[in-house]
């Protein structure tokens with residue numbers, strides 16, 4: 026038996042264009058902080074080592090500072106750390122694992138899994154990895170690493186570490202790099218390996234029915250749509266049994282509202298409540314898809330609400346493809362326009378009712394006109 030920490034997809038160096046300028050460096054730093062929390066988890070649970078199943082770095086092109094900070098964070102983990110190159114940081118000609126800073130500053134507790142040869146962690150514990158040699162492998166790297174491997178010696182626990190999507194979770198049959206779950210289960214059944222630590226999927230996921238194949242997920246969320254990011258797995262594995270415990274490590278959230286219906290002031294109030302009730306706003310990214318139509322006055326209230334939310338949240342991404350401003354008579358009452366301005370207003374209103382690009386342009390122009398007049402008045 027051995028107890029170790031299974032993690033993956035640190036994506037160090039990752040940023041996101043939609044983040045506010047203030048949030049961007051915090052988002053980058055959050056991934057290093059998550060690595061430090063992994064060290065605390067490993068110490069608390071008495072793990073013997075840490076296996077990182079790929080995508081340690083966001084890309085092979087990360088800057089020197091990212092490499093230096095990563096190595097410092099890994100050094101500070103204290104535990105032996107095994108890094109597997111994944112699809113974001115493969116062992117190609119430009120690999121980060123041969124970056125001059127990486128080679129010069131590599132701490133003693135770090136080992137890069139550079140090939141398929143079994144690695145002795147200690148007496149009775151072996152690792153076997155399937156590193157990515159390039160961005161687009163033409164074969165199932167995990168199956169290739171395990172094929173022809175002899176059974177683990179009696180009393181030895183062997184942990185496999187691989188990166189990529191398993192075939193049962195990917196509909197893309199044309200992808201030659203998919204990991205064949207049946208082959209992995211075969212390797213477990215005949216004792217070639219006792220646990221398969223997977224990376225690539227950023228949500229913690231149990232795969233198949235053996236209870237010995239898992240994605241750990243990313244220790245810190247990276248995108249919308251992830252089911253259970255922000256975790257690591259404490260694994261007890263051996264020939265006789267295998268127990269896996271999920272531990273929370275993440276602090277950031279990606280929240281997506283697939284559809285925000287907007288037809289009147291009640292919908293605005295509901296949106297306001299949703300935004301108000303979110304905890305930890307400065308560490309939360311929000312994506313809203315607006316749907317429906319509002320008169321100009323309510324649209325102005327919506328703009329004000331979104332602008333305030335932009336000040337509070339780390340990011341606010343708003344999609345307006347299915348949203349329109351529909352001017353109503355009340356929008357124009359009391360504007361007090363005369364002369365050519367009144368003529369322009371009437372002409373725009375005449376065109377605004379059509380569902381054409383010209384109609385949309387007229388509605389935008391009307392909204393702008395009303396906002397400008399209200400500001401002057």
Ligand SMILES: [Mn+2]
Nearest residue numbers: 034080113225
């Ligand atoms: Mn990844």
